[in-house]
Amino acid sequence: MDFHANHFRLFDLPTLFRLDAGELETAYRKLQNEVHPDRFAAAGEAEKRLSMQWATKVNEAFQTLKKPLTRGAYLLQLQGMDVFSEKHTAFPPAFLMQQMEWREAVGDARQARNTGALDRLSRELRDETKRLESELASQLDDMQDYEAAAATVRKMKFMHKLIEEIGDAQEEIETV
Numbered sequence: 001m002d003f004h005a006n007h008f009r010l011f012d013l014p015t016l017f018r019l020d021a022g023e024l025e026t027a028y029r030k031l032q033n034e035v036h037p038d039r040f041a042a043a044g045e046a047e048k049r050l051s052m053q054w055a056t057k058v059n060e061a062f063q064t065l066k067k068p069l070t071r072g073a074y075l076l077q078l079q080g081m082d083v084f085s086e087k088h089t090a091f092p093p094a095f096l097m098q099q100m101e102w103r104e105a106v107g108d109a110r111q112a113r114n115t116g117a118l119d120r121l122s123r124e125l126r127d128e129t130k131r132l133e134s135e136l137a138s139q140l141d142d143m144q145d146y147e148a149a150a151a152t153v154r155k156m157k158f159m160h161k162l163i164e165e166i167g168d169a170q171e172e173i174e175t176v
Contacts, residue, residue, distance in 0.1 A: 015078070032058055102162055
């Protein structure tokens with residue numbers, strides 16, 4: 001195994017956004033079984049340390065590839081792009097307007113303690129996130145349009161944060 005291999009090569013998977021989750025899981029379990037520190041309990045300190053480093057790398061790679069947002073950002077990183085750098089903060093005006101509307105709706109629902117409205121918003125945002133994931137797959141795998149893909153990843157990050165905010169609001173309402 002090459003410690004410097006990218007996450008896709010590590011799992012012997014194609015370098016694509018559209019990954020088969022089952023194949024990723026199988027490759028992860030196989031590698032994790034090979035490098036797990038428990039297998040090296042009787043080994044020397046150097047081997048134990050190396051095993052721990054490999055297990056950490058395998059876990060990090062799996063966590064990155066299993067989530068569409070981090071997988072997309074990682075694929076762009078492989079293209080030399082830092083999608084979350086401070087120089088990439090602009091969004092299209094239509095997305096900014098929609099963003100403001102969603103934030104206002106979350107605030108209103110939170111203040112009104114309206115879990116039904118929060119549930120509807122959550123579903124709407126999850127649907128939009130799925131649409132963005134499909135768009136990202138096409139941008140990365142089909143068109144290799146990395147600039148457009150970077151913008152889509154940034155939108156997805158916003159969506160994830162807002163979905164988390166909705167979850168926090170729901171939890172806050174339920175615990176009071």
